[in-house]
Amino acid sequence: MRGAVLYGRGDIRFEERPEPTIAAPTDALIRLAATCVCGSDLWPYRGIQPVARPTAMGHEYCGIVEEVGSQVRGIKPGQFVVGSFAASDNTCRVCRGGYPSSCVQREFLSGAQASRLRVPLADGTLVATPDLPPRELLPDLLATSDVLGTGWFAADAAQVRPGNVVVVVGDGAVGLLGVLAARQMGAERIIAMSRHAPRQKLAREFGATEIVTERGDEGVARIKELTGGFGADSVLECVGTQESLMQAIRSARPGGYVSYVGVPHAVALAGEPLFYSHVHLHGGPAPVRRYLPELIALVLTGKIHPGRVFDLRLPLTQVAAGYRAMDERRAIKTLLWPEEESGR
Amino acid sequence: MRGAVLYGRGDIRFEERPEPTIAAPTDALIRLAATCVCGSDLWPYRGIQPVARPTAMGHEYCGIVEEVGSQVRGIKPGQFVVGSFAASDNTCRVCRGGYPSSCVQREFLSGAQASRLRVPLADGTLVATPDLPPRELLPDLLATSDVLGTGWFAADAAQVRPGNVVVVVGDGAVGLLGVLAARQMGAERIIAMSRHAPRQKLAREFGATEIVTERGDEGVARIKELTGGFGADSVLECVGTQESLMQAIRSARPGGYVSYVGVPHAVALAGEPLFYSHVHLHGGPAPVRRYLPELIALVLTGKIHPGRVFDLRLPLTQVAAGYRAMDERRAIKTLLWPEEESGR
Numbered sequence: 001m002r003g004a005v006l007y008g009r010g011d012i013r014f015e016e017r018p019e020p021t022i023a024a025p026t027d028a029l030i031r032l033a034a035t036c037v038c039g040s041d042l043w044p045y046r047g048i049q050p051v052a053r054p055t056a057m058g059h060e061y062c063g064i065v066e067e068v069g070s071q072v073r074g075i076k077p078g079q080f081v082v083g084s085f086a087a088s089d090n091t092c093r094v095c096r097g098g099y100p101s102s103c104v105q106r107e108f109l110s111g112a113q114a115s116r117l118r119v120p121l122a123d124g125t126l127v128a129t130p131d132l133p134p135r136e137l138l139p140d141l142l143a144t145s146d147v148l149g150t151g152w153f154a155a156d157a158a159q160v161r162p163g164n165v166v167v168v169v170g171d172g173a174v175g176l177l178g179v180l181a182a183r184q185m186g187a188e189r190i191i192a193m194s195r196h197a198p199r200q201k202l203a204r205e206f207g208a209t210e211i212v213t214e215r216g217d218e219g220v221a222r223i224k225e226l227t228g229g230f231g232a233d234s235v236l237e238c239v240g241t242q243e244s245l246m247q248a249i250r251s252a253r254p255g256g257y258v259s260y261v262g263v264p265h266a267v268a269l270a271g272e273p274l275f276y277s278h279v280h281l282h283g284g285p286a287p288v289r290r291y292l293p294e295l296i297a298l299v300l301t302g303k304i305h306p307g308r309v310f311d312l313r314l315p316l317t318q319v320a321a322g323y324r325a326m327d328e329r330r331a332i333k334t335l336l337w338p339e340e341e342s343g344r
Numbered sequence: 345m346r347g348a349v350l351y352g353r354g355d356i357r358f359e360e361r362p363e364p365t366i367a368a369p370t371d372a373l374i375r376l377a378a379t380c381v382c383g384s385d386l387w388p389y390r391g392i393q394p395v396a397r398p399t400a401m402g403h404e405y406c407g408i409v410e411e412v413g414s415q416v417r418g419i420k421p422g423q424f425v426v427g428s429f430a431a432s433d434n435t436c437r438v439c440r441g442g443y444p445s446s447c448v449q450r451e452f453l454s455g456a457q458a459s460r461l462r463v464p465l466a467d468g469t470l471v472a473t474p475d476l477p478p479r480e481l482l483p484d485l486l487a488t489s490d491v492l493g494t495g496w497f498a499a500d501a502a503q504v505r506p507g508n509v510v511v512v513v514g515d516g517a518v519g520l521l522g523v524l525a526a527r528q529m530g531a532e533r534i535i536a537m538s539r540h541a542p543r544q545k546l547a548r549e550f551g552a553t554e555i556v557t558e559r560g561d562e563g564v565a566r567i568k569e570l571t572g573g574f575g576a577d578s579v580l581e582c583v584g585t586q587e588s589l590m591q592a593i594r595s596a597r598p599g600g601y602v603s604y605v606g607v608p609h610a611v612a613l614a615g616e617p618l619f620y621s622h623v624h625l626h627g628g629p630a631p632v633r634r635y636l637p638e639l640i641a642l643v644l645t646g647k648i649h650p651g652r653v654f655d656l657r658l659p660l661t662q663v664a665a666g667y668r669a670m671d672e673r674r675a676i677k678t679l680l681w682p683e684e685e686s687g688r
Contacts, residue, residue, distance in 0.1 A: 093574055094598050102598035102622045104573075229448075230437055245615070254438050254446035254628075264615025271589070271608025275628050278446045284598075284622040 002339065003114025004057045004319040009047030010327075012320050017056060020111070020118035025071035028122030030081060032063040034142040035112045036310065037322050037334045038085075039172050040263060045323050048265060058113030059085035060146040062138065063338075065126075072122045079128040082296060083119050084288035085109055085146045090124030100124070100289040113319055115338045127292040129300065137299060139307025139335055143177070144295040147333065148306040149288030150261050151177030151238070152295065155185055157259035157282040158234035162186030167223055168208070169248045170238030171199040173309040173333040174261060176206055178236040180306060183207025184298070187234070191226060193219055193247075199332060202308060216247060223251040231256055237283070242267045254278035261286055310335035346683065347458025348401045348663040353391030354671075356664050361400060364455070364462035369413035372466030374425060376407040378486040379456045380654065381666050381678045382429075383516050384607060389667050392609060402457030403429035404490040406482065407682075409470075416466045423472040426640060427463055428632035429453055429490045434468030444468070444633040457663055459682045471636040473644065481643060483651025483679055487521070488639040491677065492650040493632030494605050495521030495582070496639060499529055501603035501626040502578035506530030511567055512552070513592045514582030515543040517653040517677040518605060520550055522580040524650060527551025528642070531578070535570060537563055537591075543676060546652060560591060567595040575600055581627070586611045598622035605630055654679035 003017045020029060035058050043049040062082040068075055075081060088095050088103035095103050107120050119125055133141055151174050160166055166187040168178045171194035182190050183206060192203035195213045203211065214222045224231060231253035237245050240262025248258050250273075260283035274281070298304045312331035314322050322334030347361040364373060379402050387393040406426040412419055419425060432439050432447035439447050451464050463469055477485055495518045504510055510531040512522045515538035526534050527550060535554045536547035544555045558566045568575060575597035581589050584606025592602050594617075604627035618625070642648045656675035658666050666678030 093572070097597065097599045099598040099622050102620075228437070240615075242615075253441065255441045255443040260619070264619050267615025269613040269615065269618070271584075271586075271611025271613065274613070275604070275608050276446075278443050278628040279626075281625040282623075284619050 001115045003111060004316070006044055006051055006055045006057050008051065010045065012045060012057065012323050014317055014319050017114060020116050022067060022069045023118060024120060025069035026121050026123065027069045028065050028072055028075050028119045028126060029067040030061070030063040030117050030119060031066050032061055032112065032115060032117060032338045033080070034062060034138045035316070035336050035338065036060050036142060037113070037326055037336070038146060039174060041323070042327055043263070043265065045327060056111035056114070058111060059109045060142060061112040061117055062141050062145060066116070068122055074123045075126050075128060080132050081126040081128045082141055082145050082292060083126040084149065084292065086285060086288070087120040087125040088289050089121050090289060095124070098290055099287050101285040101287045113316065113336060125289065127296060129296060133300065139310045140299040140305055141296065142335065143306035143309065144292060144299060146288060147173045147309060148177045148295055149291050150174050150286040152181040152291050153286035153288070154178040154236040154238055154259045154261045155181035155234070157261070158236050159257040159280070160185040160187050160234045163188045164233040165189045165191070165227055167191045167193065167232040167235045167248070167251050168238060169193050169235065169244050169251070171196060171203065172238060175236065175238035176202055176309055176332070177306050178238050179203050179208050180206040180304060182234070182236070184304065191223065191232065196329070198311070202332070205308070216243060219247055220250045227253070233257065235259070238262060240264050240267070245269065249274060249277050249279055252277065252279045256280070257282070259283050309333045313337065315339070345459045347455060348660070350388055350395055350399045350401050352395065354389065356389060356401065356667050358661055358663050361455070361458060364460050366411060366413045367462060368464060369415035370465050370467065371413045372409055372416055372419050372463045372470060373411040374405070374407040374461050374463060375410050376405055376456065376459060376461060376682045377424070378406055378482045379660070379680050379682065380404050380486060381457070381670055381680070382490060383518060385667070386671055387607070387609065389671060400455035400458070402455060403453045404486060405456040405461055406485045406489060410460070412466055418467045419470050419472060424476050425470040425472045426485055426489050426636060427470040428493065428636065430629060430632070431464040431469040432633055433465050434633060439468070442634055443631050445629040445631045457660065457680060469633065471640060473640060477644065483654050484643040484649055485640065486679065487650035487653065488636060488643060490632060491517045491653060492521045492639055493635050494518050494630040496525040496635050497630035497632070498522040498580040498582055498603045498605045499525035499578070501601070501605070502580050503601040503624070504529040504531050504578045507532045508577040509533045509535070509571055511535045511537065511576040511579045511592070511595050512582060513537050513579065513588050513595070515540060515547065516582060519580065519582035520546050520653055520676070521650050522582050523547050523552050524550040524648060526578070526580070528648065535567065535576065540673070542655070546676070549652070560587060563591055564594040571597070577601065579603070582606060584608050584611070589613065593618060593621050593623055596621065596623045600624070601626070603627050653677045657681065659683070
């Protein structure tokens, strides 16, 4: 089997990798129908988070189950499944508390930019669709695996409610799907912070009511101006830098809710401004598994089309071009068709 | 009139100060029935937060209204009142949203360690009792003005609910009243982190079910051990240092709630451990005014006795001794009887 392997900064290769096999009785093997490149893949690709050794990349996936381990009960070969980037048993106290991405048995998946993938804790991690979905829904279903689930968590963690004023910091795929999620949750106003025309356009299509192009101090001042001087009820921080997080905190009203869903890089929150901001802060690795049944249902009934964030769709063989386009911000998000799928 | 003035590190003086007067039509003047020293007064007293000029100290108060400005409607001379340390109009959008301590007209009070005090925004800031309370209730009523309201906010912001496992970090007066608040809110287990016998005793009297004497890594390990490896549902951080805040975050379960109510001093929260902790974080200057009616009612009906944190009670003339006792941790909290009250 061939798959994407990152060797170092900017050096992603499509090469032969060992075929995955059932390693534990709770595993499933799936043949990927679609996979993609995550914003978080760009951190090691850019060398900001160096890889110690060649690393099989990819953690967003959907596809057909080929084989299951002897202890797998709910998932069966032949089913179409979507799973979270974090494997979870979905039974422990942490999972039952709503945080499968901190499951006591959690494993972060990697290696999904390939033809096949081993998924641990298959019963807890995977959700099967009732039928085999049509090919045109694959981008939407793939999106539920991480990028939509993460945008959804951003909106949920920021307590988006009907009538709320919402700000989304970050116009990457997660931020854009944070807009979509906020719309689904009934927000009255959704202010997307973006300075890129194609992303502004998609933000509006997903439900943004206003666009703010300013950043930093000016961005905060603009949000205050748009909210009668108070700040927003909910702010979704979908970048993961010090600047974006402080911008988010300062854009919220006292008592407002700020979520952050990107792994923070070199962030140190000063205690005093956080204290006086009076915000609620919540975030972390998105508990995507919690949302998957609902999100898959929304996709299958045609209510949402999160797959529109995939503005570049390539055969997996061209994975390097997919990373490059995202790195250079020519693409919002790259979908990759595995080899066997490319000819379909 | 005489009152307490801080000149610099360790230099608190009881001296003549100008008599306060009605300066704005929304002001009230009150004759203090009781006042006290706050844990936060110790930061400038210890020189950690230096004062630029001699500063009139004190922001916890209750007493009799002597005079009101021409626009004051709800508060009348002769009434017994309690107010928050933060003056608020109680009508702006921020107040209505539950955060009077971030009111658009907020003023932090100072100068309450004296015989009389000017309170701005009297209608929004003060709450009157139905009758003049008996002297034995003054410590309990005084406590509602800040230290109980802050402990109450700590429990509320940490989402204490019936059945919860609660940890309280900090055995100062705020932490101890955080225990009392958690008990009132129906917590099942309340674990107080304290290594001082008299404070442990009061914590138990206020409702703590367990005491943990370890701190830092060992303290976190002990909390994990006591919670089946998961961490607590709610953690109240009532100190305000980097160490105590990280201890609180690490003591919470994934998806748990951490509150912080002391002004953070030299705190910088690293993004990554916060992200992976999966906690909810909320805090800031306690919106005491929101809770005052409820807390005063609990005191007047004898349901709670928060005044027990005042284990040292001195005439205001001895304010310097009151600061010293708290600084040296010989007293949990010092109540001060204003001059005219001392002889009662």
